[in-house]
Amino acid sequence: MKSDGVLILSHCGFSFAEDLVAACHARGLDAWILTSKPLPEHGASRLAALQGMVEELFVTDAHELSTRDVENAIASLRGRGFCIKGCISVWEGYRALMAYGNALQSVADLPWDRVEQLRDKLHVRLTLKDAGLTNVSAQTLTPAVLEALKHDRGAYFVKPVRGIASYGAFRLTQETTWSALEAVASQAQKDTVYTSVLGTQLTFMAEEYISGTEFSFEVLAVAGTPFVVGIHEKCQLTEGDGTVLENSCTSPPSSLTGDQIAAGLSWIASVLTCLKLDWGCFHIEARFDGYRWGLIEVNPRVGGSLISRSVLALNGTASLLDLWLDQLVFQSDGKPSPDYIRAVAELSYSKEGVAPTDEATFFRVYFASPGRIESIQVEPTEPAPVLTQVLLKEGDEIEPAAREVFIGQILWHMPREQRDRDLTRLLASSATAIAVRYQAAEPRKDSRA
Template identity: 45%
Template structure:
């Protein structure tokens, strides 16, 4: 490979928004280099070739999970080939610390590996922000003893993995929750080829068994103090899965899409999760609108100040973050801080909102200009929310995510009877796919609409219910 600028992309099992990322790199006249872990068996014949069509150089490792050695070795290979790697990027949260490691070697300003692992430790993060007065809740490691205590104290609590992804194993604690439930969810996590290594901040390659449904075609969503491994720890070489129990955070749910440049955060978008379903074993985020419909500019401004304080306490100087929060009359409180772009259609929603760059575009440009960020910072500021809670954009967006039920799919496709034409539509499963019961979301598809912000309040009441039928699906048998 000739000596020219390139971007290193880290792919998990052959996916992780590779088409979108490679397109963004190519559009900037740069070369694309992809390091991917081994795809699931069903994709091992097809996916490496698809990556080769996207990229200038591809390496697929023999294991399902990338390691620091894999990254270092591939960088050595590219350097020996005369390639100047300008930065590294991944949307898979389980590889975010590897991205940080690569950028440190390349001299690109980014969060460091230790910071990433601290952000992914939701137990310590919650209590750190509570100590700083930025969260009213606290968290504890979930053990049989703390489960019994919280279940009987008459208050609302929430259970989630200490380090997890895609809402797998996140649910409200009820009087019926048992330790056997946690054992079952932990066993599912350990046996899931795609997600297993995301449930620890010290990954061990997971077992070879794959999940029947394929989140690789769907949206990517990315050490704890005293936490006890659920379901009695390691099994068959797979990582332990640790859970926490925390005070329930009430209120409506939002996400802040933040790009931080040299210690200065910019809120590019605020999404309101206008439908959230707390199902057994997971939380499904069904639909989002941006800008929010239920917040005043003053409440949005208070949210921006709160997010800025959170990022300041956590010493976040660089990067793209998806900060999930809830708002109620008492103010703002944290769900979690994700050191990556939001999953689903968050990135294209930002493009539709700004009328220009997607969130992936902005993150890539942040990395490419990090050594001399002045011009990028000015551009970012022109796109972002102002301190008073207003946005310069004349646009509004709405998107809906669809989740599959257990069963065999007979027919699936996009409806042609919608009141507004989508700007993005994706159907991620196909006839013949078998969806098993699981404690994680199984994506079926997603659809994004854009409208003039001035017309949104007139359009949205009709679009919201109509959008529920945007993807039509028929199962061979009734979903179990």
């Protein structure tokens, strides 16, 4: 008997492939992966790893998937009698392709063109301003606009109109030059992994700088109803070197009152309604200045790093990835399963701003510096983490880049009461939990990630 399954769209052989395959198999579903060609340094070994974990593997000859690739994979599976319960991808560059694949299977999801509109950050900003949901102005950046903004000495933030991984996102200063932006654009064109998202002609925008503490809302929209299953407070942000690095996060927020969270939830619902985001998973980044919520950006996907795993640790039942997958596979005739609605509601914040459990998480991401890695060592911490991932290895060469490059990440889980008591200490002790030594010219020095 032919099995039901899910088509996973993978970028260059990765994109949370292991997590997605495990989630499919846990639900008794086959996992079929359609991946673009891996980079040369991963090549055959990565394809062999994927082949060993899935029921079917489709590999293209290009580093970027296309609509034709999705059509061919679906046709192959359907031609052999398989039932495709849904198409999913956590790679933002393939979110529209995911929507396209789901439309071919009559699976409820965002329309393709709405995903494309959402990825245009300038369009989103202007749409929300017209609706009164933000008071932040934004415009396309040109050499003349850049000089005018520097001249008025206001606070502005620069980022690509279509961006990812904080690539080329930074605060505008008097030292910002058009040639520096051109250098970032040139670098993006040579970055095989990110070219499909950033495009060959990188356009920048400038917007008024949004002050306040930054948070992310982990949202599932189901037939027009939003459910917030996690809110992460960004404890540390580092701005510089052409990007913004999110060093550590905790959930639930440690600095917000219930009323402030409730106001944020209401504002998030208005943003989703304004942008017509009625289906899908969203990682919505925002800042709160003590009075007003301000949007950073809306990402139509699961949050990166350990966001999904953090949600699982918080509720003890399902990760964000699990909940998004269930939204796709547990629906009939474009309508969500009532059991799914009940399950998500139980794992979500109440409209009064109350978290679904009394648990808390803290995670830290460690970023690489340019150079060749000589050694990586994981140091013990108290409390011990529940998950440690080291993503690079000795001998890896890190090139200068205007984007984040992960060395590793660590997740801690504890009762919220303990988090509130120990957060300051944990922030300090976790900072050097992954220690990295880089090869360097004399004199040789230690560098902490």
